[in-house]
Amino acid sequence: MHLEPGARIGPYEVREPLGEGGMGEVYRARDTALGRDVALKILPNAFAADNDRLARFEREAQALASLNHPNIAQVYAIERIDAGGRAIVMELVEGEDLSERIARGAIPLDEALPLARQIALALEAAHEAGIVHRDLKPANIKIRADGTAKVLDFGLAKALGGDTATSAASLANSPTLPARATELGMVLGTAAYMAPEQAKGRVVDRRADVWAFGVVLYEMLTGRRAFGGDDVTEVMAAVIRDTPDPRALPAGTPMAVRRLLRRCLEKDVRKRLRDMGDAGVELDEAMAAPAADEASRTGDAVAPTASRRSPLALAGAAVVLIGLAGGAAWTLKPAPVVDRPLARFSVLLDDGQRLQNLNNPNLAWSRDGRRLAYRADGVIYIRSLDEVRPREVVEAPGSGQWFSPDGNQLLYRTTSGLSKVPVEGGPSQRIVALEGFWGLDWADDGTIVYSDGKSIQRIADSGGAPTVLVTAPEGGHLFAPQVLPRGRALLFTLTEDTGSGIVTRAIDGRATDVRRLLPGVTSARYVPSGHILYALEGRLMAVPFDADRLEVTGPAVAMPESVYVSVAGLPQVAVSDTGALAYVATEEAQALQLSWVDPGGQSRAVVTVPRNYSDLMLSPDARRAALHLWDQDNDVWVADLVRGGLTRITFTKDEEETPVWSPDGRELAYASAARDGKRGLFIKPADGGAAARERKVWEDVDHFHVNAWSPATRTIIIEIRRTSTSNDIVAVD
Secondary structure: OOOOOOOEEOOEEEEEEEEEEOOEEEEEEEEOOOOEEEEEEEOOHHHHOOHHHHHHHHHHHHHHHOOOOOOEOOEEEEEEEHHHEEEEEEEOOOOEEHHHHHHOOOOOHHHHHHHHHHHHHHHHHHHHOOOOOOOOOHHHEEEOOOOOEEEOOOOHHHHHHOOOOOOHHHHHOOOOOOOOOOHHHHHHHHHOOOOHHHHOOOOOOHHHHHHHHHHHHHHHHHOOOOOOOOOHHHHHHHHHHOOOOHHHOOOOOOHHHHHHHHHHOOOOOOOOOOOHHHHHHHHHHHHHOOOOOHHHHOOOOOOOOOEOOOOOOOOOOEEEEEOOOOOOOOEOOOOOOOOEOOEEEEEOOOOOOOEOOOOOOOEEEOOOOOEEEEEEOOEEEEEEOOOOOOEEEEEOOOOOEEEOOOOOEEEEEOOOEEEEEEOOOOOOEEEEEOOOOOOEEEOOOOEEEEEOOOEEEEEEOOOOOOEEEEEOOOOOEEEEEEEOHHHOEEEEEEEEOOEEEEEEEEOOOOHHHOEEEEEOOOOOEEEOOOEEEEEEOOEEEEEEEEOOOOEEOOOOEEOOOOEOEOOOOOEOEEEOOOOEEEEOEHHHHOOEEEEEEOOOOOEEEEEEEEEOEEEEEEOOOOOEEEEEEOOOOOOEEEEEOOOOOEEEOOOOOOOEEEEEEOOOOOEEEEEEEEEOOEEEEEEEEOOOOOOOOOEEEEEEOOOEEEEEEOOOOOOEEEEEEEOOOEEEEEEEO
């Protein structure tokens, strides 16, 4: 559809054409209502006539419009055009695009690194919102006159095509490719920036953007493409086969940048850099002292590297990350501050295995840092650093395991208590029966300190009768106890009606001797570096702590990795006495997809956005699924299993979970976190929307989950965790 100057689409008056792309023609237009210039992108008629693609596009565009970041060109609106067409209204970014700047030659380091940092910030913000660009390249990055970088067309490749497979059809939907170019030209315009898995037609995630970022950064610094060829076959073959020549990088390229390029351009997606926030850390380090790293003047992008420590990562010990696929990690160690090699590697689970219950403790280090324990699919495994593969120790449904001080025994939680087993294998021994469990610590003196919620108790690691050390105040709870060095005091979480926080108390002290350290924080852990680790707003934090005076001695610092933190504020980390830290990466913990599986075991993804899905419940007609998303909002959503896509149902700051369908599929019942001190059973229309009203039908002070809605009556079945009677089943009218 061609528009003449003066034509109007809604409140937008066309001023002049700006160019053509795979999605159609692009115009400068004037927003007469708000008095600003915008970019109008007109969808091709063939696209607008495809109802399924149009509906998919509009759902994706709603997510894109939610992106609001200074380095992302924003989507303002979608306007209808006569004859059923659509126009996307976007922020108009003045200036040249990055491909035009690179055409003039390689970009100097002092100009390239700040631009790359802005691009990384844009990608990080989008990824945190669950949006992957899929078509990042210099032509999609604008540079304003003031030096601000703006990434264009976020996610529109998927919105237009709806398929992550690499094909001429999907490539033609690249928003910046010429609409009337030959198929070869269209493919070449994008293929050079594709990740290997993308070039092979496989499903992609945010790591495809990480790869493309590395390719763009290499091109900025060298002035030439990382992967070239005369035709599509050669370009794609180069992406899959070749490694960019590190000798083309400028002589003064900081080692942090070379390290970043190596990690971004890792062809094995499991070993690739997983988080653009980590890329930002590397770039910050490079810009802070780009000329100080003499090794960078002679090293190359694939050489082993040394890293300058942050204030909390002060020495070099072997560090392991364990996740569903792998990643990176760091160390904590006391002074003196020295530069030593930082070892990063991953422990890979066997095909088909998944870490178990990431909302409870799942990792354990032996104190000497030689063994790592984790649970997968109801089995506890130990991976010794001198062994190639993990070794099965014991079958144990549940969560939580802890090494003895000497590293020869493993304590683990069962469904009814605590047992221990020799690390080298052998019969298990029951230590204590428990009705409730809220964390433990295996102390140096051979005793186990644990919490049942209402008290902290101590028992010999050989079994016997426990003794009570601390009793919770009326209405309060105690959890995550730890015996501090020299065994004189406890560190634990105390929750009361007035709030929660991390506290200490002398083991032989009185009830009034509690010293409050970190209000509003839960599940903290003292580590040998002299810090307390805890989670705050989804980030792992570390604060210096004097274990003798029981005092916080400095400000808290956010750790530079993407550590998975559960909704309850529990970070999935484990630290050895050597300073080695293992963690589960956020994107790996949340990398789940919704799929249909046929009787032959073949799966087909229906919602490809990787999220941390739980509480899945099919609608009566099996066309939708209600679910809970474990994320910062913790809401109930509905997945469309026919057309794909997610619709948010609840919009409060509280946690809503365990949705069930009404027999007619029109409503959802779900449990909501405590409001005014009580947990509620709510019902809301299943078509969603913030305007749809919910109604409360029942409430209780104890925690409960919704299990079922009777098809024959207006009865909802719930499971409630009574303090007095353990788990009960209740029918609610």
